[in-house]
Amino acid sequence: MGHHRAHVSQGHERGGGQTHEEHSGSHGHGGHDGHRGHDGHAEVFRRLFWVSLVLAVPVVALSPMFADLLGYTVPRFPGASWVPPVLGSVVYAYGGRPFLTGAVQEARARKPGMMLLVALAITVAFAASWATTLGLTATLDFWWELALLVVIMLLGHWLEMRALGAASGALDALAALLPDTAERLTDEGSEQVPLDALRADDVVLVRAGGRVPADGVVVDGSAHVDESMISGESRPLRRAAGDRVVGGTVATDSTLRVRVTAVGSDTALAGIQKLVADAQASGSRAQALADRAAAFLFWFALVAGVLTFGVWAALGDMPDAVERTVTVLVIACPHALGLAIPLVIAISTERAARAGVLVKSRLALERMRTVDTVLFDKTGTLTSGRLTLVGRAAVAGLDDDELLALAAAVEADSEHPVARAVVAAHAGDTPAATDFRSLPGRGVRAVVGGREVHVGGPALLAELGLEVPSELGEAVTHGQQNAASVLHVVRDGAVVGVLAVADAVRPESRAAVDALHAHGVRVAMVTGDAQHVAQAVAHELGIDEVFAEVLPADKDAKVVELRERGRRVAMAGDGVNDAPALTRADVGIAIGAGTDVAIESAGVVLASDDPRGVVSVIVLSKASYRKMWQNLVWAAGYNLIAVPLAAGVLAWAGFVLSPAVGAVMMSASTVVVALNAQLLRRVDLDPGTVTGRAADSPSR
Incomplete structure (x- = not known):
């Protein structure tokens, strides 16, 4: 971007020239080092889940506690009473292996978290159930709960790993279609x-x-x-x-x-895949919060268990002390919390990638919901970045098409962007031109049909000592008011017409600005163009604030200025000469990534050059944030309420949360969290619909 700026602002003046075990040990974001690892993890958990599910069905069906809960009679046949303990033990050892090994790693690192909590719950359930099976106690038959707990946790991890790999997987599928x-x-x-x-x-x-193909x-x-x-x-x-x-x-x-x-690793697809991998490996404040919550809940469960046992034992009710302590430790496992953040992050990353929103940093996505000002670079972002002919007017006696043909003939041998715009606009036969000569800083000159013709900006007229005829004055004024560079066509020493060339505003830009305003976001624009050019574009798009005649090296100063006013700023630009500003902003957004998709300075990269993608990022950020907190509140809140009830704080009122009901509620909380996260898939991120306006809405 910016390669047309000097020209557009000055008229036609031309100067001279992780492993599976690692994942088990940390349920958070650590070790997410690429989609192939996620695919491998997903396959491991898929296999563990299905085998454990098959084993869990007879365990649950033949469990007296589960049968009492649903009100049916347990089938009787030789050896029926040994099916739950035998198959339950297999589920514990086989399906519970990731959690047990992960717990050992967390214990060694002295960082208790999700895996230690899960291992604690299934181990307590395993020991208590064997005690009941061997006749040491009569009320702690948790085989069915142990089996369901392992199966649900495996299902959650499988869904998470599959979702984490889906963002890159979608892009792999695209690469496979080459x-x-x-x-x-x-x-x-x-x-x-x-x-x-x-x-x-x-x-x-x-x-x-x-x-x-490339x-x-x-x-x-x-x-x-x-x-x-x-x-x-x-x-x-x-x-x-x-x-x-x-x-x-x-x-x-x-x-x-x-x-x-x-070709190869230099293509947009390769860059996109690298960005998605980087996003999955990046840190997240929300994930860190979930990790801290898991550590807190581990100590909460442990202290609650000790207090429960101590209080009920002191009251002289040892059977109740054991039962309630075991129940507390079993249902304290926050497997819903284990899914609360990772699943939301995974699904949001996948949804973003499928919509062409490439999140390099999860922190950038989280911050986007708080942005109150978006600073757009103009050229190539709000505009097409390519000069086009937007107007023409000829003196009496000369047809507009003849004027354009005359200018195209002179410009045919020039490689300047203005020349290309004029030549591209002329659809008919171009007259032959001879004796072509470039006039640096002023324009071009050639002989067409034996007559000398000049094409250039105000500097050309000044050199030739000419003035614009009054009949063309309105066309010149209109062109200047509409952010166009005005070219003058001079034949045999007389101005015979004017052409207006401009960097055309993208039809999507107005929709993007309107949608940002609808979200309560202020829109600013920074450009190297002259003030009148910048103001014309700002007026057309409804932009709130304009920084004009700004050198690329000074753009980051404008970001600083906005931040010093207390604004939270997202800078949207091409990531090349805008790199300092992208880095300085609260969120840097590179628009129109194309083959330059791996831009290090931006936190978010839009694969397309559609500025409406900025709105998609805001929509996704807000939706993800809502889901994270909904899941955190539900998952942690369930534990904070259920554990005291299971401990018997309301026993004096005749209410104690039974092991069976507590286990069902715990499993239900996990399902709720998983389903709530899946609702993110319904968020519409299509740039053509997210703004509520059609892509080709007319600009004002």
Whole structure:
């Protein structure tokens, strides 16, 4: 971004030139070092879950406590009474292995947490149940609860690992959809080559319905390209000569010729996969909070168990003391808490990746909900970053099309962005031009049809000593008011027309600004353009504050200025010359990542160049935050209420939470947490709908 700024602001002036055991030991974010590890963890927990579930069914069905709870008679057959203890022991040793080994690691590290709590609960249930089986006590038959506890915890871990791997898995699936070969164009025609044979600057043919084999730039043809799996944009977008395309996207309706710009690890897909892996490995305040809560609940459960036993033993009721202590320790296991944060983070990361919102830092995603000001870079973010002809006017006696043809003839030999915009706008035959000459800082000059023609900005008129005819004055004023650079066409020493060239505002930008305002977010814009150009764009989009004529190196100072006013700032830019500002902001958002997707300075990267993606990040941040706290309150709150009840604090009123009811409530709390987290999948992050406006809404 910024490569057109000097020109746009000054007119037509041109100067010279982790392992499974590791995961078991820490239920938090540690060890999440790539999606393949998550896939392996998911497979381990899937296998443990299904085997344990099959073993748990007869354990639960033949449990007298469970039968009493549901009011049916336990089937009688030889050896029936030994089915729960035998199969329950297998479930404890086989299905409970990750939690037991994880507990040992937490104990050795002196960092009690989730695994130690789970191991404590299943071990107490295992010992108490064997005591009942051997006739040492008659009320602590927890085989069914032990089996259900292990199965539910395994299910939760499996869901978590599967969700953690899904974000990268979705992108792996996209990478797998890349064609095996590409049709490379040669001097003799074309040839089919494997993808790894492609090199930068090769030109490939992408036929209608075919996939783009690598990142590149369209050199010929135009087609609607389906970029949904990269950008999250549901509608195919028109791509023509000069437009960038990404490997893996589909040309839906026509043929394109694409010059390859990146292959292999340099492509957008490779960068996206790296970003998702980095996001999964990054820290999170919410996860740290859940880890601290698990440590607190471990000591809470342990102290509650000791107090329960001591109080009831002092009252002389030893059977009740044992039963209630065991019940407290069993139901104190906060397996709902173990899912409260990780599952939300996993699902939000996956949803973001599928919508083209690539979260490099979970902290950035968490902070996004608190942002009250978004500072947009203008060129290439709110605007297309590509100059186009937006207006023209000719003097009497000269047709507008003739004026454009005259200017295109002079500009045909120039490589300047303004020249390309003029030439691209002319659809007809271009007259021949001779004696072309560039006039640095002023414009260009050539001979067309035997007549000398100049095209340039105000500096050209000053050099030639000319003034704009009054009949063209309104067109010049209108162009300046609409952020355009005005070019003057001079023939034989007389101004015969003006052309307005501008960096066109994206049709999505107005929707993005409106949606941010709807979320209570103030919108600011920073640009190197002249003040009148910046104000014109700001007026068109409804932007609240403008910083104009700012050098790239000074953009971070504007972020500092906003933060010193007490604003929480998200900076949205391209991540190249905007890198200092992206780093300085509370949240840095790189927009239009393309082949530069691995931008180190941003916390969030949008795979597309649609500014509405910023709104998607806010929506996802707020939704994730709500789900995290809902789950934390439910999971921790259940334990804080159920443990005292199980300990018998209301025994004087005739109410004691029985082991069976406590166990059912505990299992239900886990299901509630898991289902609540899954509701994040319903959050709409499609940039075309999240703002509530159509993609092609007319700008004001």
